[in-house]
Amino acid sequence: xxxxxxxxxxxxxxxxxxxxxxxxxxxxxxxxxxxxxxxxxxxxxxxxxxxxxxxxxxxxxxxxxxxxxxxxxxxxxxxxxxxxxxxxxxxxxxxxxxxxxxxxxxxxxxxxxxxxxxxxxxxxxxxxxxxxxxxxxxxxxxxxxxxxxxxxxxxxxxxxxxxxxxxxxxxxxxxxxxxxxxxxxxxxxxxxxxxxxxxxxxxxxxxxxxxxxxxxxxxxxxxxxxxxxxxxxxxxxxxxxxxxxxxxxxxxxxxxxxxxxxxxxxxxxxxxxxxx
Numbered sequence: 001x002x003x004x005x006x007x008x009x010x011x012x013x014x015x016x017x018x019x020x021x022x023x024x025x026x027x028x029x030x031x032x033x034x035x036x037x038x039x040x041x042x043x044x045x046x047x048x049x050x051x052x053x054x055x056x057x058x059x060x061x062x063x064x065x066x067x068x069x070x071x072x073x074x075x076x077x078x079x080x081x082x083x084x085x086x087x088x089x090x091x092x093x094x095x096x097x098x099x100x101x102x103x104x105x106x107x108x109x110x111x112x113x114x115x116x117x118x119x120x121x122x123x124x125x126x127x128x129x130x131x132x133x134x135x136x137x138x139x140x141x142x143x144x145x146x147x148x149x150x151x152x153x154x155x156x157x158x159x160x161x162x163x164x165x166x167x168x169x170x171x172x173x174x175x176x177x178x179x180x181x182x183x184x185x186x187x188x189x190x191x192x193x194x195x196x197x198x199x200x201x202x203x204x205x206x207x208x209x210x211x212x213x214x215x216x217x218x219x220x221x222x223x224x225x226x227x228x229x230x231x232x233x234x235x236x237x238x239x240x241x242x243x244x245x246x247x248x249x250x251x252x253x254x255x256x257x258x259x260x261x262x263x264x265x266x267x268x269x270x271x272x273x274x275x276x
Contacts, residue, residue: 060122065129066107066115067094070172071181072210073101075236077116078127086132093137093175096127100176102141137175144173148180151203155182158198166190169217179206185217218264225262232269243267 063080067073078094080086086105094103107115116122133141148171159166169183180203184190192209199207212220219233229235243266262268 060116064112064116064126065105066112067092067103067127067129068106069094069101069103070170071101071174073103073127075106076127077112077121078103078129081128082131084129084132086129091133091138093130093133094127095130099174099178100130101127102133102137102144102175141175144175144177148173151180151182154202155199158195162195162198164190164192164195166192169212170220177205179208182207182209183212183217183220184209185212185214214264215266218262223263225268226259227270231263237269243269243271247271 063083064077065080065086066075067078068075073094073096078092084092086092086108088105088108090105092103092105094101151171152168155168155171159168165188166184166186169185170181172181172183173179174181180199182199190211196207196209215233218231219237222234223231225231247267260268260271
């Protein structure tokens, strides 16, 4: 193997997969950056007659990163208002609407800017990064995780007592413990008013019960797909596309459709990538 293709190969602690990911990201970034610059040149030529000051207001110069949390925010853009020295995979405390969540940084730099341009986002309100986590924050997050796990049996006891048809997917304590979320699936609508009352009396905090579909369940639980990588919906997809049999036909996989069914029981999201 030629080491010049692997700049970190002299590091015995660097895994082969991380080297592949690093080189793959560089290749993808180079290709997307070229396309991005081409699109900017096209835009620049099309706005020559516009007022320059108006154009400048459309440029978002904030320090924006992408973070991932277990709460309702999920994968989201956030602003580094204090320009903290934040790196990929750092844990941070996110603030939104006077509430706080524990999150991890999953994307920085050029990819963030390119994604925002693709999504046509600019100057919208977003959560802000309050600080890098401290040891006290880590201990509190661990305590929240343990308490969330302990709440499962209480939930099961109550739904049996109330004869409710609900499948528990996950439980999440907001970092500041102002809310306790219960995520569940069900074949129909569930009247959970009595359940919410009992849970609030037990845990002494605001309770939110959130029903989700099977694709959202797979996204939340996560896992490794047949390709050997993390589920697309867990790692980077923020909005689900409708994957139909027409898309399967365009990919010539209708004869082996069962192989292209994801863990959620629906057609795999990656089928849509093949025809874009």
